[in-house]
Amino acid sequence: MNFQQLRSIREARRRGFNLTEVAAALHTSQPGVSRQIRELEDELGIEIFMRAGKRLTGLTEPGAHVMPIVEKLLNEAENLRRASADYASTGRGSLRIAATHSQARYALPPAVRDFRLSHPDVELNLHQGSPQQVAQFLLDGEADVGIATEALAQYPGLIALPCYRWTHSVITPPGHPLALEAAQGQVLTLERLSQFPIVTYEVGYTGRSHIDDAFRQAGLAPNVVLAAMDADVIKTYVDLGLGVGIVASIAYDEDRDRHLSAVDVRHLFADNMTRLAVRRDAYLRDYVYAFIATFAAPLTRAAVDEARRAANAASAD
Numbered sequence: 001m002n003f004q005q006l007r008s009i010r011e012a013r014r015r016g017f018n019l020t021e022v023a024a025a026l027h028t029s030q031p032g033v034s035r036q037i038r039e040l041e042d043e044l045g046i047e048i049f050m051r052a053g054k055r056l057t058g059l060t061e062p063g064a065h066v067m068p069i070v071e072k073l074l075n076e077a078e079n080l081r082r083a084s085a086d087y088a089s090t091g092r093g094s095l096r097i098a099a100t101h102s103q104a105r106y107a108l109p110p111a112v113r114d115f116r117l118s119h120p121d122v123e124l125n126l127h128q129g130s131p132q133q134v135a136q137f138l139l140d141g142e143a144d145v146g147i148a149t150e151a152l153a154q155y156p157g158l159i160a161l162p163c164y165r166w167t168h169s170v171i172t173p174p175g176h177p178l179a180l181e182a183a184q185g186q187v188l189t190l191e192r193l194s195q196f197p198i199v200t201y202e203v204g205y206t207g208r209s210h211i212d213d214a215f216r217q218a219g220l221a222p223n224v225v226l227a228a229m230d231a232d233v234i235k236t237y238v239d240l241g242l243g244v245g246i247v248a249s250i251a252y253d254e255d256r257d258r259h260l261s262a263v264d265v266r267h268l269f270a271d272n273m274t275r276l277a278v279r280r281d282a283y284l285r286d287y288v289y290a291f292i293a294t295f296a297a298p299l300t301r302a303a304v305d306e307a308r309r310a311a312n313a314a315s316a317d
Contacts, residue, residue: 001040003074004026004036005036005040006070008022009048010067010071011033012033017049019033019034019056034054037049046063048063048066050063075141078283093122093287094122094123094125095122095123095144095287096125096127096137096142096143097143097144098128098133098134098138098142098143098146098147099126099134099146099148100147100149100229101229102205102206102230102248102251103149104126104147105231106231106248107250107295108126111291111294112124115290118290119291127142127143130205131148131205132151132204134147134277135151135154135155135277138155139155141279141282144282144284144285144288145276145288145291146276147275148277149206149207149272149273150207153275155277157280158277158278159280159304159307159311160276161275161296161304161307162274163274163276163295163299164273164274165273166250166272166274167248167249167264167266167271168210168211168247168249168265168268169248169251169264170244170246170262170263170265171244171246171247171257171262172244172261172263173238173241174259174260176244176261178193178196178244179261179263182261187267188268189268190215190268191220193265194215194220194221194222194223197223197225197242198224198245199224199225199237200234201231201234201246201247202228203227206272207272210271210272211269213270225242225243226242231252232251235257235260239259246269248272249262249264249266276292278292280308280311280312284304292304
């Protein structure tokens with residue numbers, strides 16, 4: 001048994017059992033991948049994959065049982081490499097961050113700037129995606145840190161730590177009735193807001209569930225005419241007059257967005273929590289802890305390690 005065989009098994013599952021893609025990902029040939037898989041199956045005495053001719057079509061029952069073990073072995077091998085790297089090249093390496101667009105665009109820049117000043121020899125790589133994609137980046141070992149609002153706490157393989165709470169704002173063109181009413185001291189209601197077409201986040205992004213819940217509980221059906229993944233797109237279409245926008249308050253800047261007005265609606269929608277997640281079994285290098293504390297000061301190394309110990313102890317019970 002060797003790591004190349006294990007990598008072939010893992011990539012076959014990740015790539016939807018497409019051996020051509022597996023070979024490309026592992027920088028080898030398709031026959032080589034097939035040989036690695038067959039040799040491991042022969043050594044273990046089981047068939048890991050179901051087949052139709054020469055094509056892999058899925059995992060067998062034994063394959064589904066051994067796959068988590070394969071993942072764990074490869075994760076621990078990566079942990080070993082990272083642990084040795086801490087001693088071989090202190091302060092050098094790469095930090096892979098996965099985040100949603102809103103976090104990458106509005107919350108991360110100050111932390112990235114400060115981290116670069118204190119760790120100039122660390123290369124930063126930023127992956128963007130939906131909350132579910134952020135979680136998968138972490139679980140697949142393709143990111144060290146994940147930052148998102150929704151979903152991260154739903155994955156048992158991750159430790160999702162609370163960072164900060166935030167609220168929503170309604171944005172409109174200047175002179176819009178809602179902006180004028182707010183300027184006159186009138187409190188915006190869901191009933192009044194539902195009278196206008198709405199541009200906001202896609203389902204699963206940036207607190208959209210709290211927006212939907214508020215309207216549902218009030219017995220109202222908002223007219224969402226456009227849903228997008230990020231606030232910049234939402235603001236563009238609000239500026240074009242497509243509707244009023246509902247965005248994260250952090251996404252509105254009075255100086256930068258002079259062509260728009262904002263109305264605070266924290267009284268209408270529940271607060272949202274941004275979370276930072278790491279894989280439960282990952283080895284975190286010193287500079288990963290440093291970045292986490294830079295992004296959210298309460299998340300010290302001691303706090304992160306205690307959360308991981310508590311989660312691992314709970315799963316063991």
